[in-house]
Amino acid sequence: MALLALPQPFDFELSTDRFRVFGPDLANLWHEGGLHRVVGRREVRIEAAAGGVDVEPFDADSEAVVRALLGLAFDLDAFYDFAQSEPVLARLVSGLPGFRPPLAPDPFESLVTSISAQQVSLFAAFAVRNRFVERYGERGVEAYAFPTRERVAEASAEDLRSLGFSRRKAEYVLGVARSELDLYGLAELPDAEIQARLTALAGIGEWTADWFLARHLARPRAWPAGDLGVRKAVAAFYGEVADLRAFGERFAPFENLSAHYLLTGLRVMLPA
DNA sequence: ACCCAGGCATTGG
C-alpha cells in the first residue's frame, strides 16, 4: 500500500461524491469506503489516508489514474485566492473546502459518458452506461474496466440499443469508436481546436465538447454553458440568467472550477 | 398514464 500525498485541504468523500449520488458507477466504483478502478488488468483501490490517499497496487499507471480521478491537475490554491473577490464563490469554497472535481481518465470514456447523459436524467444515464460497461468492459474484482474503443468499434448498433441507448445514440457511440480521430492527440491542442474537431463528429455538440475539455482535460477556461445543471446552479446562487455563456466571463480564468463548485454546491450546500 | 431530465440532428420556415 503506497501513500500518495495530496495538496491540502483535500476532502476524499466530497471529491468522490459524483461516483455515488446517481447510483453506482461500475467503472469507478465506490465499495466499502474506497474507490475501485481497473487499470490494465488489475483493480486499484483508493482510500482516504492522513495527508492524502492510500493506493493499492501502486505503480506509474495507477498513479496517473488516481491523479485524474482525484482532480490533481487543478490549481485549487489559485482558485481559492480568486474566489475571495467574488462573494458567491467565496461562500462555495468555504462550504466545500478540499473538493477536487474528478476527471475521466480516458478520452473515449469521457465522450461515451457524455453521450449517454445527453437529454436524459443522470439516473437514467448511469443505468444505461452501467449496462454498457458490464457488457463490453473486462471484469476486475468489484469494478469493470471501461470498455475500450477497439472493443466497442466491433459492436453492433442493435446490441447497443438493447442496453437502452436510443437508435441515434447507438450510432453516435459507434461513430466515435470507429472514427479516425486521434482522441489522445487532442490533449496537445488548444481548446477551440479540440471543440472544432470533436463537434465535427456526429452526436458531439457544444455541450459534450465543453464537458470533454472540463472533465477530461481539466482545461481551466472550459464552461459548459449549455448544461442544465449549471443553469440550475447559477439560478440558485445568482438568479435567472439569460445568456449563460456570457455570464461565465465573471469566472475567468477559472470557469471550470467555478462550474464544478456551483454544481456540487447546489447538491451539497443548498439542501442543508 | 403522464412529465421531465446535465442534447443533438433533422426539418421547415
Next chain:
DNA sequence: CCAATGCATGGG
C-alpha cells in the same frame, strides 16, 4: 438564423 420535433430510460 430560429422554432419544432423525435428519441429511450428512470424517477416522481
